[in-house]
Amino acid sequence: MCVWRYYICVCIALTSLHTGLCQDSSAQSLKDQPREVYVDVGSELRVQCDDEPGEGMPVEWRLNGSVVQTGPLLHLNSTRLEDGGLYTCHRPSGGDAIQQIQLRPGYPPSPPDIRCWAPSYPNKALCTVSQTTETHLPTKYIITYRQWDTGTVYPCHIILTSVDFLCEMKDFETLASGPYLINITAINGLGSATKLMPFDLEDNVKPDPPVDVMVTASHRRRVLVQWRPPPSWPNPVLFPLKYKLRYYWGSSKEPVEVESYDSCVISLDSLKVGRTYHFQVSAQELMGIGQGSDWSEPVSATVSG
Known part of the structure; x- marks a missing residue:
């Protein structure tokens, strides 16, 4: 559940999905930049509108421009995917938004499925990654691998593709004594999940078609x-x-x-x-x-x- 203490949730989300630190609200006007709030589907959400000078005047919450609740408290008893969007707090008389949040409902990642094969034996292997359950949130993957009995860790290099998430492993030892161990972590604004998988290069040789x-x-x-x-x-x-x-x-x-x-x-x-x-x-x-x-x-x- 993400409640009024959502500023902590925002910090976690931003540091998970982007490099850099979560900026303090005093460094950037809330009027100019909505704060992202990640919330589990089915969880309760409470966000209080921080009024400006003129405190005590009536306010209302709008979703994508349409009024959804009156009063300073935005309250969703059980958040749905359909509740996502840009929420702004206004006075009924109009004017600029007092506060903005970008609500992103979704699910934390599950331990990811990974499939690897070697189309260029013994030079390299490729891996695709998928989630067993759709998270509905941007998800980042960190993938490393190492020989089973050594401590040298190599990154699986990301390859940009419009179809699938793809990464490449290429630092293989020709006379390796055993399988490799792949470590993959999925991260989004609601959490992370890790999976370990053994990978034998020879067992997974698969050329591309002629x-x-x-x-x-x-x-x-x-x-x-x-x-x-x-x-x-x-x-x-x-x-x-x-x-x-x-x-x-x-x-x-x-x-x-x-x-x-x-x-x-x-x-x-x-x-x-x-x-x-x-x-x-x-x-x-x-x-x-x-x-x-x-x-x-x-x-x-x-x-x-």
């Missing part, structure tokens, strides 16, 4: 499928890949699969004339370490006689 898949359909029912290794794979010579081709026709989605070891071309014979086939390729480390990549985007070709 690229530039090209299908050439020639006469005599023959089809040639070619592709290039995923550009993110470090060195196909030192760390060779094996490939799997699958193809199906129409909307059957019952594919035939063919394997290719360390070769980026497969020739198919005796396909049905007049059918349009769809081809996809997947890559995996040659010795079967980790798991196969996702399938490439389908490429189609019609078989001629």
Whole structure:
């Protein structure tokens, strides 16, 4: 519950989500800058309007410009997500706001889920992070990792993306004696939660899909499928890949699969004339370490006689 002592709540929120100190209210006019108040959904909220000269005159609270309560006390018995917004305290006669708060209802973070894989073995691994429950608040993540039996701690470097939260681990020891330990903390204005997760680099090898898949359909029912290794794979010579081709026709989605070891071309014979086939390729480390990549985007070709 966040009550009138919300100034403490604001300090915690700001120092959690931003660098720097929480400024004293005397350093900045409340009229110019609303104070942020974070509150748990379902909690009671009490905020007293600090009147200026003319104390004792009637005041009212407005939410986004509309009157929601009269009197100096803003009271929400059980805060909902819909109660969020800009609250301003005014005299009914109008004029500037006496006080402003930006109410942000939400939930504290849960121990975050993290999924990591190595598309560039043994150079780097990528991780995505998600919350099991939506917090409805800006959430910051701090992620570090270290070898299980050593004290050297490395940061997981944040990669900006418009789709997911993504970070990169790249300071791996080639001859590491055991798994790594990932430490991830989620922080928002209502609290924090931490999770520890073991991570074995080899168990989580997963190349990106092959690229530039090209299908050439020639006469005599023959089809040639070619592709290039995923550009993110470090060195196909030192760390060779094996490939799997699958193809199906129409909307059957019952594919035939063919394997290719360390070769980026497969020739198919005796396909049905007049059918349009769809081809996809997947890559995996040659010795079967980790798991196969996702399938490439389908490429189609019609078989001629």
